[in-house]
Ligand SMILES: Nc1ncnc2c1ncn2[C@@H]1O[C@H](COP(=O)(O)OP(=O)(O)OP(=O)(O)O)[C@@H](O)[C@H]1O
């Protein structure tokens with residue numbers, strides 16, 4: 413079976429707030445699939461519905477071909493979940509957390525203990541094996557949660573902001589581990605606010621806003637399709653603005669710079685240099701961040 | 715309204731939640747084993763021997779023997795109620811343990827059922843530690859007093875259910891003080907514990923029997939420890955069983971409503 417998750421017109425309302433507003437998507441076996449979107453877009457809500465902890469309001473949802481409303485225990489047996497909010501058990505050590513959690517999957521104690529040590533090594537926390545989780549740093553807790561999500565050797569990983577609050581080293585470690593897991597045939601669904609991370613990890617992703625999916629595709633396709641190859645950034649000045657408007661070159665203002673998305677930066681740069689008296693100017697490749705900001709706007713979400 | 719009483723499906727996995735709490739309990743056993751000892755001694759000395767010097771007998775029973783079953787019954791109430799209010803609330807709200815558990819094959823029904831069983835187990839443990847102290851003081855009779863253990867489980871489950879219902883609807887941990895002072899503490903005194911129910915005005919007696927759960931535990935406990943069995947034990951057990959069933963079912967449904975959104 414190729415389709416690990418299939419959602420059609422999936423909706424979730426809390427009282428009178430629509431958190432997820434009729435989204436449809438398919439996640440295939442072995443894929444890393446990303447959910448991006450501003451705060452409150454509905455990413456966590458979607459993760460929770462897939463993870464069978466929050467019932468959907470309407471629409472179709474199948475995980476491993478099964479319905480979360482009908483067979484939650486069967487589905488959850490094969491899931492590994494990293495929640496957005498850290499919820500390790502403060503009454504146990506790192507090792508104790510993994511073993512206790514294994515118990516919830518009916519994994520026999522000796523198997524669980526062996527696996528726990530392997531996983532602590534996998535996330536490089538062997539030294540903290542017998543430390544109470546209260547005494548771990550935020551990043552260590554995040555890594556332990558990833559280890560915890562793996563105790564049952566899941567077929568599908570659901571990671572809600574797995575690298576939040578991690579230092580660059582730890583983020584790279586997690587990326588590496590996720591790549592390893594993908595290579596082993598795992599399917600991974602993740603949300604993140606780090607767009608470089610999404611671009612690096614995801615085979616395909618969706619950008620959500622206000623509970624709806626705005627676009628779907630591979631990171632590079634989305635960049636090409638919605639922004640172009642490159643961005644020229646010029647310091648904002650009346651001359652530059654007038655000059656661009658006059659030649660009807662599409663541009664966008666952000667703070668004190670003007671951004672021009674283009675497929676041929678040389679041409680734009682030439683025009684600017686010749687007739688607009690630019691002050692500072694630079695050319696850079698377009699990124700997922702440009703797509704994100706273009707589609708979801710630059711205003712802060714409440 | 716009806717969904718409050720719909721019968722939940724509970725799997726064997728509830729035992730995992732119970733076991734998790736047991737492991738934590740034994741990890742901190744030093745903190746957990748002494749209170750029952752101290753509690754038993756405190757009651758026996760302060761009330762039994764202090765007040766007992768003035769009140770020699772109640773209904774032809776030495777005063778200290780009269781209150782010994784009440785001490786056990788109050789412990790049954792307190793340990794399960796405390797566990798399933800403050801204990802469960804901390805695990806639910808502050809530790810997010812329930813959220814972590816329901817991401818595994820455990821359902822919310824399993825989790826709450828495990829917590830209820832654990833609350834009842836705390837009552838059994840408390841009584842199990844108190845019993846030898848009371849036996850050593852010669853204020854309860856053997857072997858019938860050993861039935862205090864199964865009674866502690868049943869009574870504990872009742873108070874676990876009542877406590878869990880409150881936990882499911884409490885807006886904050888501070889609000890848990892209200893049932894403590896308005897329900898638990900008065901019950902400690904007006905359930906035939908330190909003086910016979912018969913001393914209360916008739917109307918209060920009816921109320922005590924009709925709505926105070928502790929009354930029934932004290933009554934059965936006293937039948938075991940004196941011993942003074944009577945057929946009325948069946949009525950008390952039936953009362954407890956019915957109330958236990960209602961509150962346990964209700965607590966699971968209320969918790970589901972609170973946590974599954
Ligand atoms: N339990 C809840 N009760 C009521 N409303 C909720 C609940 N959980 C989420 N919401 C609302 O649903 C919307 C989507 O929230 P969600 O947590 O899914 O966003 P998100 O995309 O994960 O955001 P973030 O990036 O901040 O994590 C928000 O408006 C939020 O306020």
Ligand SMILES: [Mg+2]
Nearest residue numbers: 455456457496
């Ligand atoms: Mg979120």
